[in-house]
Amino acid sequence: MCGVAGLINLDKIRENGSRIKRAIVLQNERGNGLGAGYGVYGIYPGYEDLYAIHIMASSEDAVNQAALFIRRWFAVQKQEPIPVWDKVIIDHPYFQRFFVKPAHSSLLCYGKQESEDEYVLKKMMQMNKEVHGAYAFSSGKDMGVFKGVGTPTDIYDFFMLDNYQGHSWLAHNRFPTNTPGWWGGAHPFNALDWSIIHNGEISSYGINRRYLESQGYYCHLQTDSEVIAYLFDLLIRRHGLSIREAASVLAPPYWATVERMADREEKESQQLLKIIYEQAMLNGPFAVLAAFSGGMFSLTDNTKLRPMTVAIQDNYTYFASEVSALYEMQEDLRQVVTPRAGEPVVALYRDNLEPREGEVA
Amino acid sequence: MKIRPEQPGLRSLYRPVFDRALCIGCGDCASQCTFNEIRLDSRKDKKIPQATGKTCGACQRCAVFCPRGAIYIEKRPLTLHPHAIWNEAAVMHVHLQSASGAVPLTGFGAGTTIPTYWERILFNACQVTNPAIDPQREPMETITYLGRKPASLKKADGLKADQLLRLSLPLVFAPMSYGSINLRLQKAFAITARKKGILWYSGEGGLHEELNDYSDCAVLQIASGRFGVDPDYLTKARAYQIKIGQGAKPGIGGHLPGEKVLDGVSRTRMIPIGSDAISPAPQHDIYSIEDLRLLINAVKEASGYKPVCVKIAAVHNVASIATGVVHAGADMVYLDGYRAGTGATPVIVRDNVGIPTELALAAVDQRLRDEGIRHKASLVVAGGFSNSADVMKAIALGADAVAIGTAFLVSCGCYGCQRCQSGKCAWGLTTNDPVISKRLEVEWAVERLSNLIEAWHHEMKEVMGLNGIYDIGSFRGNRLLLRGVGLSAKELEILGIKHAGE
Numbered sequence: 001m002c003g004v005a006g007l008i009n010l011d012k013i014r015e016n017g018s019r020i021k022r023a024i025v026l027q028n029e030r031g032n033g034l035g036a037g038y039g040v041y042g043i044y045p046g047y048e049d050l051y052a053i054h055i056m057a058s059s060e061d062a063v064n065q066a067a068l069f070i071r072r073w074f075a076v077q078k079q080e081p082i083p084v085w086d087k088v089i090i091d092h093p094y095f096q097r098f099f100v101k102p103a104h105s106s107l108l109c110y111g112k113q114e115s116e117d118e119y120v121l122k123k124m125m126q127m128n129k130e131v132h133g134a135y136a137f138s139s140g141k142d143m144g145v146f147k148g149v150g151t152p153t154d155i156y157d158f159f160m161l162d163n164y165q166g167h168s169w170l171a172h173n174r175f176p177t178n179t180p181g182w183w184g185g186a187h188p189f190n191a192l193d194w195s196i197i198h199n200g201e202i203s204s205y206g207i208n209r210r211y212l213e214s215q216g217y218y219c220h221l222q223t224d225s226e227v228i229a230y231l232f233d234l235l236i237r238r239h240g241l242s243i244r245e246a247a248s249v250l251a252p253p254y255w256a257t258v259e260r261m262a263d264r265e266e267k268e269s270q271q272l273l274k275i276i277y278e279q280a281m282l283n284g285p286f287a288v289l290a291a292f293s294g295g296m297f298s299l300t301d302n303t304k305l306r307p308m309t310v311a312i313q314d315n316y317t318y319f320a321s322e323v324s325a326l327y328e329m330q331e332d333l334r335q336v337v338t339p340r341a342g343e344p345v346v347a348l349y350r351d352n353l354e355p356r357e358g359e360v361a
Numbered sequence: 362m363k364i365r366p367e368q369p370g371l372r373s374l375y376r377p378v379f380d381r382a383l384c385i386g387c388g389d390c391a392s393q394c395t396f397n398e399i400r401l402d403s404r405k406d407k408k409i410p411q412a413t414g415k416t417c418g419a420c421q422r423c424a425v426f427c428p429r430g431a432i433y434i435e436k437r438p439l440t441l442h443p444h445a446i447w448n449e450a451a452v453m454h455v456h457l458q459s460a461s462g463a464v465p466l467t468g469f470g471a472g473t474t475i476p477t478y479w480e481r482i483l484f485n486a487c488q489v490t491n492p493a494i495d496p497q498r499e500p501m502e503t504i505t506y507l508g509r510k511p512a513s514l515k516k517a518d519g520l521k522a523d524q525l526l527r528l529s530l531p532l533v534f535a536p537m538s539y540g541s542i543n544l545r546l547q548k549a550f551a552i553t554a555r556k557k558g559i560l561w562y563s564g565e566g567g568l569h570e571e572l573n574d575y576s577d578c579a580v581l582q583i584a585s586g587r588f589g590v591d592p593d594y595l596t597k598a599r600a601y602q603i604k605i606g607q608g609a610k611p612g613i614g615g616h617l618p619g620e621k622v623l624d625g626v627s628r629t630r631m632i633p634i635g636s637d638a639i640s641p642a643p644q645h646d647i648y649s650i651e652d653l654r655l656l657i658n659a660v661k662e663a664s665g666y667k668p669v670c671v672k673i674a675a676v677h678n679v680a681s682i683a684t685g686v687v688h689a690g691a692d693m694v695y696l697d698g699y700r701a702g703t704g705a706t707p708v709i710v711r712d713n714v715g716i717p718t719e720l721a722l723a724a725v726d727q728r729l730r731d732e733g734i735r736h737k738a739s740l741v742v743a744g745g746f747s748n749s750a751d752v753m754k755a756i757a758l759g760a761d762a763v764a765i766g767t768a769f770l771v772s773c774g775c776y777g778c779q780r781c782q783s784g785k786c787a788w789g790l791t792t793n794d795p796v797i798s799k800r801l802e803v804e805w806a807v808e809r810l811s812n813l814i815e816a817w818h819h820e821m822k823e824v825m826g827l828n829g830i831y832d833i834g835s836f837r838g839n840r841l842l843l844r845g846v847g848l849s850a851k852e853l854e855i856l857g858i859k860h861a862g863e
Binding site: 211254 | 487489490491492499500502504506510511512513514515517520521522525730731733735736757828829830831832834835836837838839840841842
């Protein structure tokens with residue numbers, strides 16, 4: 001059991017974390033103090049074009065090793081410790097952030113140019129594998145993940161999230177069940193632009209992980225949820241699927257439903273998605289909230305064994321495990337929606353309303 | 362030469378025992394026995410059955426058919442001085458060879474004490490944090506597609522699902538040729554395959570004209586003997602299988618003793634009646650991987666681009682071989698392991714050549730993933746599957762589907778006497794004798810086979826459900842569902858699973 005909450009302003013009006021904090025703290029019963037985290041988009045104005053790499057490290061030496069690694073492969077514009085209030089949590093890892101872009105020359109390899117995203121992803125995977133004791137846990141542009149072992153209040157205060165302004169916020173309250181609670185294992189999980197928070201347990205993890213590993217993603221955070229972030233990155237960024245298509249890869253309709261589909265085109269494309277991406281399908285209970293630079297969306301397993309509720313008001317869309325948490329974010333909600341099992345709810349920024357084919361805002 | 366009552370080594374190891382109090386002297390046992398083990402002594406109006414002790418192989422036919430249940434089979438005592446090497450099997454084998462001067466043949470798969478890994482692997486189950494699914498109440502799906510799949514949707518290039526092979530559950534009938542088994546049994550396989558939405562493999566004996574109607578769910582084989590291959594053969598199947606090797610006899614070709622080559626077999630295989638059909642060890646147009654590529658392409662062109670499967674035996678370097686086969690263009694790799702069955706193989710080859718299915722499967726699946734070509738070919742494995750749990754363990758290790766041979770023979774009556782090569786199968790399965798083969802009724806066999814598949818299907822769904830998985834796709838290759846017990850670190854490493862307690 002875990003709690004999730006999310007809010008997004010479609011006009012990109014920014015606010016600090018106080019509302020999302022109320023929504024997640026209300027769901028304290030859904031966690032046990034062994035993990036909480038926040039993901040915020042739009043927090044680094046002035047650095048929008050740079051990848052913001054957040055790392056956690058078990059020692060000062062590991063911080064230095066990570067810095068050496070990053071400086072070798074990237075042009076670093078700024079490096080600084082992530083400010084923390086260590087009166088809240090005394091025993092904590094070292095946190096550091098880097099604003100970088102790929103060192104131009106390393107993108108060129110015998111005339112083949114790699115995309116910047118691909119390069120950054122590869123280097124982050126490599127660093128997490130090779131640099132002992134240091135993890136990059138956030139690597140997108142103009143966004144950041146803040147997470148650790150503690151209650152949502154602890155983590156919020158530890159990272160002093162009152163001081164950040166963002167236009168979309170994710171918050172997670174963890175009750176770890178299949179792996180020990182540790183700083184890297186808290187949610188959100190991030191890969192480049194994608195951050196996800198997850199309530200549930202993924203029975204298909206074994207094959208999802210093997211599939212991702214054969215595609216160059218290394219799962220080093222000891223927890224099932226991390227595969228979801230990588231799957232979104234793989235399916236949407238690399239394979240060019242729409243959000244709808246990616247959602248129906250992760251939570252596909254039953255074969256029985258597909259084979260009954262009257263619309264031939266829809267049936268054929270659904271069959272292909274199921275066949276090609278069998279190893280990316282998620283089994284087991286899940287409610288996922290995913291954020292990216294284009295917006296935010298929720299997804300549940302297709303028998304909906306974990307809760308997800310949504311409210312839409314003015315220019316805001318709110319997501320939470322419990323309806324009461326929605327009202328913590330805005331009291332006078334008029335429209336609260338309970339999505340059906342397996343049905344994604346997608347909220348896109350207005351400036352991003354030129355979605356790829358097949359998508360509905 | 363002095364005549365002995367019994368040449369050393371030619372006695373049987375078993376004999377029927379008759380309960381005289383129950384026996385009514387109908388003599389049916391003697392007519393059921395196709396090996397002439399039972400002699401009838403006439404006394405008054407009764408026929409008294411007597412065991413001759415020469416040929417009984419414990420096929421159980423007489424015991425099952427005795428109307429009074431008056432027969433059971435016992436092992437004949439053979440008391441030997443205890444010895445670690447010169448045990449019963451060793452002594453008898455040398456006697457048999459000394460008496461015959463020949464290479465002893467056998468049927469069935471290897472029954473040696475080489476470790477069977479399935480029995481040392483256990484499944485996980487859901488507790489608390491993720492709910493188990495009850496397959497009696499909730500949807501549970503096992504639909505499987507075999508064949509070459511694109512790496513991503515963008516690369517699908519107009520592919521349609523029905524160009525691939527759809528299975529309603531990940532089981533197929535292992536290749537058993539017409540000749541090694543009779544037409545009735547093969548027909549029962551074909552009917553059942555269609556009925557259950559799966560595939561049947563023809564084996565190397567060609568396609569008898571009576572089975573033409575079932576070619577749309579058939580994978581027809583092209584083996585080194587090229588039996589039955591003509592232009593027509595190359596257009597009518599759902600898919601084709603090029604046989605390189607066989608788990609029960611890696612490195613040698615198929616054996617069909619002349620005793621089994623009767624009229625129908627002769628016509629279908631296009632060989633003279635009574636001639637031994639000994640397939641060449643290699644395919645003589647494949648001496649290298651590039652030759653295999655040529656043949657795969659030739660079969661694809663001839664057949665109108667049907668999927669092509671390549672069957673290889675599990676041998677030491679199987680992972681590299683499978684990789685080569687996929688690069689050569691195979692859409693499916695059929696991996697036949699150490700315990701795979703056969704209608705006829707030299708004992709020495711069956712028991713001493715090849716590697717266990719489990720290790721081969723784990724190594725091949727992982728290697729194809731490491732090379733990024735796992736999607737290019739489906740993996741069908743065979744060799745030693747006697748229950749549905751082992752099938753699911755193979756799926757979790759990474760198999761796309763499992764081929765069942767022996768279990769389907771057993772389903773039709775076989776008790777494993779291992780004399781398939783003799784052509785005298787008392788159950789009418791591995792014989793072409795026009796009289797004995799009538800013992801097998803096609804409808805009865807179809808019902809038994811369907812029942813077995815149905816029962817296994819239920820059990821497979823049960824195993825999925827208790828792991829919280831509703832679609833076999835999330836079970837496939839999901840090695841975290843498995844734990845080993847009592848296996849060495851090296852074995853676990855090759856299998857890619859953790860030890861119980863980890």
